[in-house]
Amino acid sequence: DAGVTQSPTHLIKTRGQHVTLRCSPISGHKSVSWYQQVLGQGPQFIFQYYEKEERGRGNFPDRFSARQFPNYSSELNVNALLLGDSALYLCASSLAGTGRAETQYFGPGTRLLVL
Amino acid sequence: EDQVTQSPEALRLQEGESSSLNCSYTVSGLRGLFWYRQDPGKGPEFLFTLYSAGEEKEKERLKATLTKKESFLHITAPKPEDSATYLCAVQASPNAGNMLTFGGGTRLMVKP
Numbered sequence: 001d002a003g004v005t006q007s008p009t010h011l012i013k014t015r016g017q018h019v020t021l022r023c024s025p026i027s028g029h030k031s032v033s034w035y036q037q038v039l040g041q042g043p044q045f046i047f048q049y050y051e052k053e054e055r056g057r058g059n060f061p062d063r064f065s066a067r068q069f070p071n072y073s074s075e076l077n078v079n080a081l082l083l084g085d086s087a088l089y090l091c092a093s094s095l096a097g098t099g100r101a102e103t104q105y106f107g108p109g110t111r112l113l114v115l
Numbered sequence: 116e117d118q119v120t121q122s123p124e125a126l127r128l129q130e131g132e133s134s135s136l137n138c139s140y141t142v143s144g145l146r147g148l149f150w151y152r153q154d155p156g157k158g159p160e161f162l163f164t165l166y167s168a169g170e171e172k173e174k175e176r177l178k179a180t181l182t183k184k185e186s187f188l189h190i191t192a193p194k195p196e197d198s199a200t201y202l203c204a205v206q207a208s209p210n211a212g213n214m215l216t217f218g219g220g221t222r223l224m225v226k227p
Contacts, residue, residue: 056212
């Protein structure tokens with residue numbers, strides 16, 4: 001079975017541009033979460049979506065937005081890119097995202113470099 | 116605010132030299148504690164979930180334990196292929212969805 005997939009694998013942008021990152025969850029998983037991982041640090045939570053609705057939001061500016069589609073795939077959008085947005089962006093999926101703490105399975109990530 | 120602190124930041128072991136990694140946490144109400152392994156440039160790979168104090172789980176050379184304030188990842192007779200960054204994360208309530216709060220990780224290097 002395919003795991004979580006993300007595209008693109010790498011991306012180079014310049015300051016002020018916008019970027020769209022994509023994620024497909026494990027088949028049967030309905031919850032998708034996004035994390036940002038700066039080099040040398042642990043991942044930081046950005047968003048969770050379940051059944052196309054936002055269920056959680058981390059401490060990130062409004063330049064970050066996301067959405068989930070009927071097939072449970074998801075997009076993360078970042079506007080007005082800053083140098084500090086350079087990071088590994090991780091997508092994680094889980095079955096339902098509610099109730100008892102569920103295991104989240106991570107994709108390989110998208111490496112974003114902002115110049 | 117939920118906080119997770121991992122120690123040491125880096126650990127060098129000789130092959131076969133057993134050791135433990137520490138994860139200390141402060142949360143309002145623990146729903147679960149997770150251990151992941153992350154290789155350079157890749158996404159975290161799930162290892163264990165622990166739900167309550169006293170719980171233990173094992174997988175090959177790894178054993179995870181949980182108390183009310185911390186978790187340990189014990190590595191018995193490690194091999195070079197165990198070299199990676201090990202991440203600890205908590206999910207707490209009240210909570211922003213299923214948000215995981217991660218520690219900074221422990222970079223483990225096992226030399227042959």
